[in-house]
Amino acid sequence: MITLALSKGRIFDETLPLLKAAGIEVLDDPEKTRKLILATNQPEVRVVLVRATDVPTYVQYGGADLGITGLDTLIEHGSDGLYQPLDLQIAKCRVSVAVREGYDYAAAVRQGARLRVATKYVAIAREFFAAKGVHVDLIKLYGSMELAPLTGLADAIVDLVSTGNTLKANHLVEVERIMDISSRLVVNQAALKLKREPIRRIIDAFGQALGQP
Ligand code: PRT
Ligand code: MG
Numbered sequence: 001m002i003t004l005a006l007s008k009g010r011i012f013d014e015t016l017p018l019l020k021a022a023g024i025e026v027l028d029d030p031e032k033t034r035k036l037i038l039a040t041n042q043p044e045v046r047v048v049l050v051r052a053t054d055v056p057t058y059v060q061y062g063g064a065d066l067g068i069t070g071l072d073t074l075i076e077h078g079s080d081g082l083y084q085p086l087d088l089q090i091a092k093c094r095v096s097v098a099v100r101e102g103y104d105y106a107a108a109v110r111q112g113a114r115l116r117v118a119t120k121y122v123a124i125a126r127e128f129f130a131a132k133g134v135h136v137d138l139i140k141l142y143g144s145m146e147l148a149p150l151t152g153l154a155d156a157i158v159d160l161v162s163t164g165n166t167l168k169a170n171h172l173v174e175v176e177r178i179m180d181i182s183s184r185l186v187v188n189q190a191a192l193k194l195k196r197e198p199i200r201r202i203i204d205a206f207g208q209a210l211g212q213p
Pocket of ligand 1: 008070072073163183
C-alpha cells in the first residue's frame with residue numbers, strides 16, 4: 001500500500017490534476033465526506049487527509065509514504081528524513097512582511113527600533129530579520145495574523161500573501177517580500193527504499209505532468 005498525505009483545500013484541489021496524470025483518481029470528495037482515509041481507483045494507493053502543518057510530520061515518521069506540503073510549512077518543520085524530489089509549482093504564494101497603512105516601517109528599521117513581529121512562521125522570520133540585522137521580538141500566532149498590527153499586538157506581521165486582497169481589506173501593506181512559495185512533494189526515505197517501484201512511478205508521472213525530465 002502507498003499512502004499519500006494531503007491537506008484539504010487548495011493543496012488537495014491543485015494536486016488532483018497531478019494525480020490524474022499519474023492515473024490516480026480519489027474516490028471521495030474531501031469537502032463532502034467525513035472520512036480521513038480516502039480510497040483511490042488504484043487499490044494500492046490511498047490518500048490520508050491531515051492538517052497542512054502535519055503533512056511533514058506524517059511523512060517523516062512513516063505515517064504516510066509521500067506528502068504534498070507548502071515550502072513555508074516544510075521550512076518551519078525542518079526537512080529531516082524527507083526526500084524532496086519535486087517542486088510541484090502549485091499553491092503558489094509568497095512570504096512577506098506587512099504593516100498597518102501609515103506605519104513607517106523603513107524609518108523603524110533605520111532607527112534600529114526593536115520591532116514586534118507576529119507570525120506563524122517564526123523560523124522564517126527569525127532568519128530573515130537576523131540576516132538584515134534587525135532586532136525583533138517574535139510573537140507566535142496560529143492564525144489571523146492580519147489582526148495583530150490592527151490591535152497593537154505587533155508592529156508587523158510575517159505572513160503568506162497571494163492576491164494581496166486580505167491585506168488590503170485589513171488596511172495593511174506589504175513592505176518586504178521574503179521568499180516565493182510553492183508546494184513540494186516529500187517522500188519518506190525508508191519508504192523510498194522499501195517501495196521503490198511504485199513510489200518512483202508516482203514521482204516520474206508527476207515530473208512528466210510538470211514537464212520535467
Ligand atoms: O487553513 P488551515 O488553518 O486549515 O491550514 P493552513 O492555513 O495551514 O492550510 P491552507 O490549506 O490554508 O494552506 C496550505 C498551503 O497553501 C500553505 O502552507 C501555502 O503553502 C499555500 N498557500 C498558497 C496559501 C496561500 N496561497 C494563501 N493565500 N496559504 C494561505 N494563504 C492565505 C494568506 O495567508 C491569506 O491570509 O490565504 C489568505 C488569502 O490570501 P490573499 O493574499 O489572496 O488575500
Ligand atoms: Mg489557511
